[in-house]
Amino acid sequence: MSSAAAPVITIDGPSGSGKGTVARRVAQTLGWHLLDSGALYRLVALASLRAGVDATDEPRLRELAVELPVVFAVRADGSEQIRLGDQDVTLDIRTEECGLRASAVAVLPAVREALLERQRSFQVPPGLVADGRDMGTVVFPAAALKVFLTASAAERANRRYKQLKEKGLGVSLAALSRDIEDRDRRDSERSVAPLRPAADARILDSSDLTINEVSDKILGWARQGQLAK
Numbered sequence: 375m376s377s378a379a380a381p382v383i384t385i386d387g388p389s390g391s392g393k394g395t396v397a398r399r400v401a402q403t404l405g406w407h408l409l410d411s412g413a414l415y416r417l418v419a420l421a422s423l424r425a426g427v428d429a430t431d432e433p434r435l436r437e438l439a440v441e442l443p444v445v446f447a448v449r450a451d452g453s454e455q456i457r458l459g460d461q462d463v464t465l466d467i468r469t470e471e472c473g474l475r476a477s478a479v480a481v482l483p484a485v486r487e488a489l490l491e492r493q494r495s496f497q498v499p500p501g502l503v504a505d506g507r508d509m510g511t512v513v514f515p516a517a518a519l520k521v522f523l524t525a526s527a528a529e530r531a532n533r534r535y536k537q538l539k540e541k542g543l544g545v546s547l548a549a550l551s552r553d554i555e556d557r558d559r560r561d562s563e564r565s566v567a568p569l570r571p572a573a574d575a576r577i578l579d580s581s582d583l584t585i586n587e588v589s590d591k592i593l594g595w596a597r598q599g600q601l602a603k
């Protein structure tokens with residue numbers, strides 16, 4: 375099978391809707407590859423913060439995105455590790471500071487363009503599950519199954535609050551709710567690749583569903599579409 379023929383499932387949606395968690399589960403169940411596209415934007419954000427590059431300096435940010443020395447690795451205990459050069463940045467990219475900066479650099483067309491081919495290179499057999507904002511609309515418009523995962527803003531803020539606390543990254547719920555609102559607005563209102571469902575996406579509201587229920591629903595759609603047994 376050529377790599378272009380490898381099937382893709384896209385899961386797009388706003389922050390805290392559960393995309394990353396569910397994409398990982400679906401990929402594991404199917405034995406497919408995983409693309410956490412948000413991690414790439416977060417890595418550009420972190421690299422820019424560390425290099426003292428301004429969030430509006432499009433030419434320098436583009437360079438950082440082109441050069442990004444990222445390695446998605448698995449540790450001996452099976453956990454995932456994200457490296458930037460020889461530095462383990464798995465946790466550093468998950469802070470709200472990095473999320474907000476990622477949302478800011480993601481507005482810039484040159485940054486998005488610089489990351490496009492890198493994202494498409496993940497489409498290899500036996501298949502790919504890709505999560506982000508524009509996976510179904512821009513990066514993989516021919517994906518076999520497109521899901522747009524949502525949840526109420528309050529539920530998403532609560533989830534993110536618990537998640538960051540578990541990781542030892544302290545933040546107040548009120549500040550987090552504001553950050554999520556800001557990010558929702560910026561991600562949805564930008565002119566290039568805004569956050570919105572593809573015309574052929576299935577919309578799934580996870581506010582009252584467990585992680586298992588969401589994963590099973592998507593796997594059911596994959597089976598209906600003959601993508602899985």
Ligand SMILES: Nc1ncnc2c1ncn2[C@@H]1O[C@H](COP(=O)(O)OP(=O)(O)O)[C@@H](O)[C@H]1O
Pocket residue numbers: 387388389390391392393394395396533534536537580583584585588
């Ligand atoms: N359906 C769900 N019900 C309850 N918690 C969830 C659900 N989906 C995800 N979560 C939790 O919410 C947090 C954010 O999920 P994550 O997958 O990182 O969201 P996203 O990638 O959309 O930002 C994680 O701690 C995850 O375990």
Ligand SMILES: Nc1ccn([C@H]2C[C@H](O)[C@@H](COP(=O)(O)OP(=O)(O)O)O2)c(=O)n1
Pocket residue numbers: 387388389390391394411412413415416473476477480481505506507508509557561
């Ligand atoms: N495909 C993507 C993925 C992320 N982004 C931008 C917009 C998001 O606010 C940031 C961070 O994305 P990420 O998916 O890691 O964020 P959440 O886990 O949903 O909070 O990057 C994007 O513009 N396009």
